[in-house]
Amino acid sequence: MSDKDAFIQQLLAADQLDGILVFDRADLRYLCGFSGSDGVLYLSEHSRIFLTDSRYLEQARQQVEADDIRCYKSKLSGLADLIEEARVRRVGFDAAGVTVAQFEELQRLCPLAASFVPLTQRWETLRSIKNSDELTQLKYAADLNCQAFAQVVPLIRPGITERDIALELEFALKKLGGETNAFDFIVASGVRGALPHGVASDKAICDGELVTIDFGTRYQGYYSDETLTVAVGEVGGKLRQIFDIVLEAHDSAIAAAKPGMRACDLDAVARDLIAGKGYGDFFGHGLGHGVGLEVHEFPPLTAKNEAILSAGMVVTIEPGIYLPGVGGVRIEDTIVMSETGCECLTSIPKQFRQLPGTGPN
Ligand code: ZN
Ligand code: ZN
Numbered sequence: 001m002s003d004k005d006a007f008i009q010q011l012l013a014a015d016q017l018d019g020i021l022v023f024d025r026a027d028l029r030y031l032c033g034f035s036g037s038d039g040v041l042y043l044s045e046h047s048r049i050f051l052t053d054s055r056y057l058e059q060a061r062q063q064v065e066a067d068d069i070r071c072y073k074s075k076l077s078g079l080a081d082l083i084e085e086a087r088v089r090r091v092g093f094d095a096a097g098v099t100v101a102q103f104e105e106l107q108r109l110c111p112l113a114a115s116f117v118p119l120t121q122r123w124e125t126l127r128s129i130k131n132s133d134e135l136t137q138l139k140y141a142a143d144l145n146c147q148a149f150a151q152v153v154p155l156i157r158p159g160i161t162e163r164d165i166a167l168e169l170e171f172a173l174k175k176l177g178g179e180t181n182a183f184d185f186i187v188a189s190g191v192r193g194a195l196p197h198g199v200a201s202d203k204a205i206c207d208g209e210l211v212t213i214d215f216g217t218r219y220q221g222y223y224s225d226e227t228l229t230v231a232v233g234e235v236g237g238k239l240r241q242i243f244d245i246v247l248e249a250h251d252s253a254i255a256a257a258k259p260g261m262r263a264c265d266l267d268a269v270a271r272d273l274i275a276g277k278g279y280g281d282f283f284g285h286g287l288g289h290g291v292g293l294e295v296h297e298f299p300p301l302t303a304k305n306e307a308i309l310s311a312g313m314v315v316t317i318e319p320g321i322y323l324p325g326v327g328g329v330r331i332e333d334t335i336v337m338s339e340t341g342c343e344c345l346t347s348i349p350k351q352f353r354q355l356p357g358t359g360p361n
Contacts, residue, residue, distance in 0.1 A: 178217030227332030233357015
């Protein structure tokens with residue numbers, strides 16, 4: 001029995017469910033191969049039925065592994081018909097994948113037949129451990145980052161705008177085969193670097209600034225996520241100091257990452273180092289997050305998450321320091337946990353890099 005089948009049987013047994021409904025897009029892709037934006041999978045002990053609308057029927061026939069593929073006019077009434085027909089009593093669903101309005105409508109459409117039970121475990125727990133095919137796609141997506149960045153780095157000069165850097169990266173990634181941007185790229189230069197999520201603006205890069213570039217793409221459904229902070233021309237001592245601290249925090253966390261440790265303990269490696277240098281108040285976000293069929297998925301690497309890290313998990317390591325009015329630094333790699341430690345999937349060198357400014361270099 002595959003890990004997926006075993007997990008399904010475990011979910012069915014844990015809550016004495018007759019069936020499970022899967023709504024979430026990433027879960028659907030993971031469980032049955034469907035890459036469209038609208039469909040539902042019904043799983044029971046002995047069958048799996050996929051439902052979608054007419055737009056996706058042909059695509060579903062090509063992609064989906066299921067015993068039956070059905071077309072509905074309205075998703076919820078199509079589901080209600082299936083539940084009536086299969087005479088199921090208890091149906092599980094992922095509470096995070098269904099809106100309150102959908103839940104209430106399903107209950108209304110199935111007044112007697114079924115009760116709907118939130119699942120005790122989320123699919124993302126299963127999804128967090130990547131198999132070798134998934135790691136191949138994730139590595140490919142990470143390599144696209146590296147190739148695109150190599151094309152764009154000569155353009156990062158005083159005068160180019162943040163927006164143009166983001167557009168050049170997007171164009172290069174898509175030309176190389178990236179399916180879509182992983183998120184709105186962050187290009188934050190100078191004092192804007194203090195904004196951890198400073199989406200690229202019309203600001204031009206100036207000599208003597210740090211530029212933080214956070215970008216990624218998708219390949220075969222799997223995402224890449226990586227951040228560099230580069231200097232354009234000579235940067236001041238304070239900026240160089242925080243760069244060195246963030247790099248040390250990043251390198252220390254990667255060196256410390258081992259299967260069996262808790263997510264919060266890995267977060268603490270970087271957080272304690274930054275706090276020890278006096279910048280604890282300026283690292284406000286978690287150390288990282290899982291990456292896979294979603295760019296932010298389980299497990300989050302935060303001070304609160306006690307989940308155990310296991311071999312096959314893919315997570316980012318992205319400490320940062322953000323000084324209002326001064327600037328900021330974030331350095332991010334995506335790693336895969338191995339049996340003994342971890343390996344980086346992203347491969348752009350992260351050491352201090354000074355690009356030509358307007359002054360003598
Ligand atoms: Zn990122
Ligand atoms: Zn990230």
